[in-house]
Amino acid sequence: MQHIFFFFITFMTGWIYSCSEEVNPFERITDLRPLGIVADQPIVASATTVNLEIVVALPIGQNIDSIAQYDDPEANPSLKLSPELSSTEGTYEEFGPLKIYTHTAQVAIPTLGATTLAQFGGVVRLSYGFLIVSAGKTEKVIGEIRYLADSSTLAAWSSPRVTIEEATGEADGNESKKLVGTLDQSNDERTKISWYVSSGRIKNRQAPETTWTEADAGLQTVILAAYAVDSRFFTYTVVTREI
Amino acid sequence: MLKGPLKLAAALAIFHLICTTSTQGEPTLSSPQEMDTGPTEVSIICREKGTGKPLKRVRITTGQSSVFSDAKGVLKLRIDTNTPSTLSLRKSGYKPFELSTQGLKSRDIYLVPDIVPNLVVVRSKKNKSISKSTVSVAEAKAVAPRGDPLQVTTFLPGVKASSFNPRLVVRGSAPEDSKYYIDGIEVPFMYHTIGNISVIPGDLIREVDFYAGGFSSQYGDATGGIVEVATKGTQIERDFTQITVNMPIFSGFYSQGKLAKGETYSISGRRSYLEQVLPKIIEDATVIPSFYDSHFSYNLQRESGESRFLLLSASDALTLKFPGSDFSDASGTTSFNIYTYFGTLGYTHTQNIGGRSTITAVPQVRYTRVRNIFADNYVKIKGYDTKLPLSWTKRIGKDKFTLGVEKMLNTATVNVLAPKSEPDNPFFDFEEAEVEETSVDYTSAGLAGWSEYEWNLQPFRFIPGIRIQQTQDVRDGPSIDPRFLVTYTWNKDTTLKASVGSYSQNPQPQELDDNFGNPKLTHEKYMHYIAAWQQNWGNGWDTDLQVFQKNGEQVIRSNALTNYANSGSARTQGMEILVRKQDQGKWFGWLSYALSTAEDRKSAIDPWFPSQYDQTHNINLVGNYRWSKQWSTGGRINYHTGDRYTPVSDRVYNAGLNKYQPRVRTEDRYQDTLPDFHQLDLFTTYEQLFDFSKLIYQFGIEYIAFNRPAYGVQYNYDYREKNYIQGIPPIPYVQITGEF
Numbered sequence: 001m002q003h004i005f006f007f008f009i010t011f012m013t014g015w016i017y018s019c020s021e022e023v024n025p026f027e028r029i030t031d032l033r034p035l036g037i038v039a040d041q042p043i044v045a046s047a048t049t050v051n052l053e054i055v056v057a058l059p060i061g062q063n064i065d066s067i068a069q070y071d072d073p074e075a076n077p078s079l080k081l082s083p084e085l086s087s088t089e090g091t092y093e094e095f096g097p098l099k100i101y102t103h104t105a106q107v108a109i110p111t112l113g114a115t116t117l118a119q120f121g122g123v124v125r126l127s128y129g130f131l132i133v134s135a136g137k138t139e140k141v142i143g144e145i146r147y148l149a150d151s152s153t154l155a156a157w158s159s160p161r162v163t164i165e166e167a168t169g170e171a172d173g174n175e176s177k178k179l180v181g182t183l184d185q186s187n188d189e190r191t192k193i194s195w196y197v198s199s200g201r202i203k204n205r206q207a208p209e210t211t212w213t214e215a216d217a218g219l220q221t222v223i224l225a226a227y228a229v230d231s232r233f234f235t236y237t238v239v240t241r242e243i
Numbered sequence: 244m245l246k247g248p249l250k251l252a253a254a255l256a257i258f259h260l261i262c263t264t265s266t267q268g269e270p271t272l273s274s275p276q277e278m279d280t281g282p283t284e285v286s287i288i289c290r291e292k293g294t295g296k297p298l299k300r301v302r303i304t305t306g307q308s309s310v311f312s313d314a315k316g317v318l319k320l321r322i323d324t325n326t327p328s329t330l331s332l333r334k335s336g337y338k339p340f341e342l343s344t345q346g347l348k349s350r351d352i353y354l355v356p357d358i359v360p361n362l363v364v365v366r367s368k369k370n371k372s373i374s375k376s377t378v379s380v381a382e383a384k385a386v387a388p389r390g391d392p393l394q395v396t397t398f399l400p401g402v403k404a405s406s407f408n409p410r411l412v413v414r415g416s417a418p419e420d421s422k423y424y425i426d427g428i429e430v431p432f433m434y435h436t437i438g439n440i441s442v443i444p445g446d447l448i449r450e451v452d453f454y455a456g457g458f459s460s461q462y463g464d465a466t467g468g469i470v471e472v473a474t475k476g477t478q479i480e481r482d483f484t485q486i487t488v489n490m491p492i493f494s495g496f497y498s499q500g501k502l503a504k505g506e507t508y509s510i511s512g513r514r515s516y517l518e519q520v521l522p523k524i525i526e527d528a529t530v531i532p533s534f535y536d537s538h539f540s541y542n543l544q545r546e547s548g549e550s551r552f553l554l555l556s557a558s559d560a561l562t563l564k565f566p567g568s569d570f571s572d573a574s575g576t577t578s579f580n581i582y583t584y585f586g587t588l589g590y591t592h593t594q595n596i597g598g599r600s601t602i603t604a605v606p607q608v609r610y611t612r613v614r615n616i617f618a619d620n621y622v623k624i625k626g627y628d629t630k631l632p633l634s635w636t637k638r639i640g641k642d643k644f645t646l647g648v649e650k651m652l653n654t655a656t657v658n659v660l661a662p663k664s665e666p667d668n669p670f671f672d673f674e675e676a677e678v679e680e681t682s683v684d685y686t687s688a689g690l691a692g693w694s695e696y697e698w699n700l701q702p703f704r705f706i707p708g709i710r711i712q713q714t715q716d717v718r719d720g721p722s723i724d725p726r727f728l729v730t731y732t733w734n735k736d737t738t739l740k741a742s743v744g745s746y747s748q749n750p751q752p753q754e755l756d757d758n759f760g761n762p763k764l765t766h767e768k769y770m771h772y773i774a775a776w777q778q779n780w781g782n783g784w785d786t787d788l789q790v791f792q793k794n795g796e797q798v799i800r801s802n803a804l805t806n807y808a809n810s811g812s813a814r815t816q817g818m819e820i821l822v823r824k825q826d827q828g829k830w831f832g833w834l835s836y837a838l839s840t841a842e843d844r845k846s847a848i849d850p851w852f853p854s855q856y857d858q859t860h861n862i863n864l865v866g867n868y869r870w871s872k873q874w875s876t877g878g879r880i881n882y883h884t885g886d887r888y889t890p891v892s893d894r895v896y897n898a899g900l901n902k903y904q905p906r907v908r909t910e911d912r913y914q915d916t917l918p919d920f921h922q923l924d925l926f927t928t929y930e931q932l933f934d935f936s937k938l939i940y941q942f943g944i945e946y947i948a949f950n951r952p953a954y955g956v957q958y959n960y961d962y963r964e965k966n967y968i969q970g971i972p973p974i975p976y977v978q979i980t981g982e983f
Contacts, residue, residue, distance in 0.1 A: 140893075141896045225901070229900065234898065
């Protein structure tokens with residue numbers, strides 16, 4: 001009997017353990033979230049002015065408190081830029097429970113000499129940054145512009161485009177919803193895709209075709225964004241879906 | 244993949260059916276008793292139940308006289324089998340056996356083993372090294388999960404073992420600073436990645452020596468600790484074969500025997516299947532380990548010496564999956580695949596050459612293959628390590644002089660496709676780094692010479708030694724390491740020891756690479772200072788108290804310009820205590836405690852920071868209780884301060900890569916610790932004895948904890964929330980070993 005008791009204790013004790021808690025998934029936007037920076041010329045080959053548009057998502061009841069230039073002291077790129085915001089106020093556009101905030105800025109690109117270009121192997125990384133504050137949360141957003149020594153390759157780079165096709169099938173909080181995104185790009189470069197939603201989970205958040213689960217009932221927001229890793233082109237699209 | 248284990252289970256079941264045809268638990272007669280008339284000569288063979296091993300010196304008392312069995316267990320009696328009387332057979336360590344003389348005929352009898360103390364030695368007073376721990380296999384088996392005696396090294400003071408790192412952290416040293424040997428043959432690791440399961444079967448092992456520091460001049464290119472395993476060799480006492488089925492971890496077999504007088508062999512093989520079971524138990528399993536190992540040994544004993552031939556291979560694979568931003572798949576999951584294999588062929592020969600002198604040679608060659616894959620990147624290494632240690636030992640009165648030389652030749656081919664590392668840039672990002680493809684062939688040769696003199700001048704013993712080693716790729720000339728140990732035997736119960744020694748270690752091969760490393764690196768140099776007090780308190784209690792200091796110079800650290808440089812320093816200090824209760828009856832055990840601090844710095848002008856391997860407290864409580872000869876319960880409780888890590892202090896969102904990049908402060912280096920680690924391993928063993936065989940059942944659980952142990956920190960996508968990378972949950976297991 002003594003031994004049987006011991007076995008029982010041994011085995012029962014073994015199942016007492018706790019599991020780790022799940023953290024908020026990447027794709028679910030519940031607070032201030034920078035999505036990217038649209039640059040009309042992310043790759044340049046001479047002195048010019050580049051127009052930037054900072055794109056931020058946030059819950060419908062939340063506003064941007066401030067936005068300013070940010071100089072990342074730890075940034076690794078070759079040279080740093082100082083963009084200027086176009087105005088003090090940006091633009092809000094509502095999409096269901098989320099809204100998209102955009103703010104434009106301009107950054108002057110200086111002429112880089114041959115020595116500088118040679119020093120960095122013909123491609124100079126020019127960095128800039130913005131500091132965005134909303135409801136007590138601060139986001140430091142950094143971006144880059146690539147300065148090429150050879151201007152003849154500029155024409156080869158263009159921004160990709162993304163669209164979200166109509167989702168098929170009905171969905172509610174307990175059912176999954178199929179999402180199909182399309183990426184149209186002419187550049188031969190790696191482009192990262194990313195889905196965002198106002199609620200629920202995305203099974204494969206970096207795949208064009210994926211599944212959306214556990215979404216809340218009502219009007220929901222779906223965002224599809226694309227990030228071209230070499231050229232730094234950024235594009236996105238936003239839709240709403242009734243769940 | 245379960246076919247193999249299922250076959251073994253089926254074989255075990257058949258074996259069990261065969262075995263259960265004989266009576267269990269009580270002494271038995273091998274044939275029915277018959278009546279006879281008149282005085283008769285009766286021959287009885289006394290054997291041990293469970294193994295069938297003949298027992299010598301079994302006493303049988305008839306009236307006023309006693310007779311003893313001979314070396315083959317044979318007892319010859321001339322008795323009247325018609326007159327009813329009782330014979331009593333007795334032997335120390337076995338239950339008494341009563342035998343009726345009526346109708347008695349020649350036959351075998353089987354004595355059931357009783358509880359006897361294991362003769363164990365931990366930190367023997369005869370040890371000539373200051374921090375040497377010698378653990379008997381019987382004891383180690385009784386306290387280690389699955390009866391794996393090599394695990395005992397992880398229960399000793401100053402040792403930290405990770406469940407998923409097959410190498411030990413000894414007194415704050417990095418895992419690569421320690422070395423592992425089997426009969427003098429070096430192996431790259433002694434444990435598999437899962438549960439510290441050793442790469443060789445426990446029944447092959449005769450003794451495990453563990454040196455936490457201050458080790459002999461015999462050992463070079465190590466600044467941490469040494470684990471030296473001695474196999475049974477020609478001391479294999481009997482033939483048997485074991486089949487082990489462990490659910491859910493592995494299955495295996497082991498066989499040993501005598502081929503002729505002075506000739507023995509052993510062979511084994513094991514394969515895990517946890518990698519099949521784990522994903523079925525734990526959804527989204529993040530760590531999936533697997534392993535196999537095998538060995539063959541042949542041993543030959545002659546008057547002039549002993550030869551041992553060992554062929555050993557072991558393989559480990561580990562798949563890691565976790566949410567990540569770098570090179571993640573469509574679901575946002577990043578995965579690593581790590582595979583390591585080594586095969587070793589070694590020959591250990593000891594020759595008596597007369598004049599109280601012996602020569603020992605251990606030629607050995609090892610093939611190693613490593614394959615680490617991370618997304619589209621990889622590091623693949625294939626190489627051969629050849630060594631020829633040769634030593635001459637001469638005894639001069641009570642003293643001993645040893646002179647050794649060692650020739651090393653290492654060749655390796657390394658293929659790397661990986662982002663070029665910037666080790667000094669804390670904000671280095673793999674996705675932004677330039678990818679390099681490199682293929683390098685390494686050849687490195689070395690020559691070492693060492694000498695040691697053991698001078699016994701009672702009550703003192705002095706052991707000065709020196710080791711000189713020259714390695715082809717290390718450009719600062721030979722390393723010269725003098726070492727000195729003195730012991731003072733106060734009385735038969737008290738011994739004091741002190742040791743000081745220099746220990747050098749070559750740079751790791753990757754640190755010498757032209758592209759990823761720095762070919763101008765030199766040796767790392769460490770000094771060990773140790774003082775010890777060993778006390779026997781009587782009634783089986785003894786203690787061992789040690790204080791130590793370990794200082795490192797020319798320690799290799801990352802460097803922005805040269806990848807690596809010998810600019811660093813390291814220091815570790817602490818105390819360790821081992822309180823031990825020897826096995827004098829039904830139980831034994833020990834409590835080990837280590838208190839230490841380990842720090843390092845990047846250069847002489849930089850401040851000291853905690854080392855990655857710093858661990859303030861480490862406690863092990865280990866024990867075994869035998870309810871009866873068949874039943875025993877063992878286990879250990881381990882508590883230690885959580886591992887150190889560098890916290891993320893800030894983050895930026897990189898809009899070009901769509902990911903957050905962490906920012907850490909230099910002053911935060913290894914400033915935070917994981918939650919304290921506590922673990923309970925518990926098991927009960929039952930031996931079911933048959934005449935010539937036995938079944939050993941072990942039921943247990945490893946990694947029992949109220950919180951699953953944390954092995955690292957995992958941040959969420961924006962580094963604002965953190966989560967601990969947790970080990971596997973408690974694993975209840977059933978292990979059945981059939982021995983016949």
